[in-house]
Amino acid sequence: xxxxxxxxxxxxxxxxxxxxxxxxxxxxxxxxxxxxxxxxxxxxxxxxxxxxxxxxxxxxxxxxxxxxxxxxxxxxxxxxxxxxxxxxxxxxxxxxxxxxxxxxxxxxxxxxxxxxxxxxxxxxxxx
Amino acid sequence: xxxxxxxxxxxxxxxxxxxxxxxxxxxxxxxxxxxxxxxxxxxxxxxxxxxxxxxxxxxxxxxxxxxxxxxxxxxxxxxxxxxxxxxxxxxxxxxxxxxxxxxxxxxxxxxxxxxxxxxxxxxxxxxxxxxxx
Numbered sequence: 001x002x003x004x005x006x007x008x009x010x011x012x013x014x015x016x017x018x019x020x021x022x023x024x025x026x027x028x029x030x031x032x033x034x035x036x037x038x039x040x041x042x043x044x045x046x047x048x049x050x051x052x053x054x055x056x057x058x059x060x061x062x063x064x065x066x067x068x069x070x071x072x073x074x075x076x077x078x079x080x081x082x083x084x085x086x087x088x089x090x091x092x093x094x095x096x097x098x099x100x101x102x103x104x105x106x107x108x109x110x111x112x113x114x115x116x117x118x119x120x121x122x123x124x125x126x127x
Numbered sequence: 128x129x130x131x132x133x134x135x136x137x138x139x140x141x142x143x144x145x146x147x148x149x150x151x152x153x154x155x156x157x158x159x160x161x162x163x164x165x166x167x168x169x170x171x172x173x174x175x176x177x178x179x180x181x182x183x184x185x186x187x188x189x190x191x192x193x194x195x196x197x198x199x200x201x202x203x204x205x206x207x208x209x210x211x212x213x214x215x216x217x218x219x220x221x222x223x224x225x226x227x228x229x230x231x232x233x234x235x236x237x238x239x240x241x242x243x244x245x246x247x248x249x250x251x252x253x254x255x256x257x258x259x260x
Binding site for chain 1: 142148151152154155156157158172180181182183185186187189190192193197198199201202203204205206207208252255
């Protein structure tokens with residue numbers, strides 16, 4: 001279980017992720033996308049989910065029992081190769097339903113002061 | 128893109144999902160959860176077999192949307208993962224995606240997206256907002 005005091009807290013990202021042309025190409029190849037000028041719409045998850053995982057594991061959540069409930073992206077501009085993105089994450093809510101713990105995490109990807117993509121993930125920790 | 132009209136049904140496309148694609152997606156996304164690659168592990172946690180990453184299904188739906196608008200025009204995209212996509216060894220599972228235009232005004236269009244495997248919906252409330260500019 002997550003400790004209740006974590007809910008509502010924002011964890012500023014410490015690391016900067018450099019988006020490489022290779023990482024965009026690898027993601028695009030999986031879905032058959034041939035336009036490599038911008039990242040595919042869900043590319044941001046490759047940065048945000050990893051940081052959420054680290055954050056939530058550090059907060060006591062059993063990642064091996066996590067399933068993805070839902071996902072939302074708001075894309076202010078497409079991610080492109082060369083972007084240096086910092087990910088900050090906020091635990092927006094954590095509640096228990098039918099024995100399952102349901103955690104909602106928002107992650108914001110900034111390039112300098114510019115908000116590039118916001119993601120919302122609902123994660124379900126199976127009882 | 129300005130030809131999209133409210134109520135318009137967009138043609139369905141099918142996307143094969145197999146074990147090789149799951150490995151490729153795991154490597155591209157960094158999500159190496161063994162339930163998406165290791166049959167023994169998946170069964171040990173109560174799953175019928177290896178399942179696809181929900182985000183792979185969503186990424187393929189994203190490709191469907193990109194083919195309509197271009198990747199750069201996708202402004203919002205959301206989905207619920209309602210049913211796991213089970214991927215047995217040596218099989219191409221066919222993910223079928225279609226969409227309906229629910230709004231088209233002020234340079235933006237909204238799509239309701241349907242994604243199913245064997246006529247069972249695997250995404251719920253899947254929606255995208257695309258720029259028509």
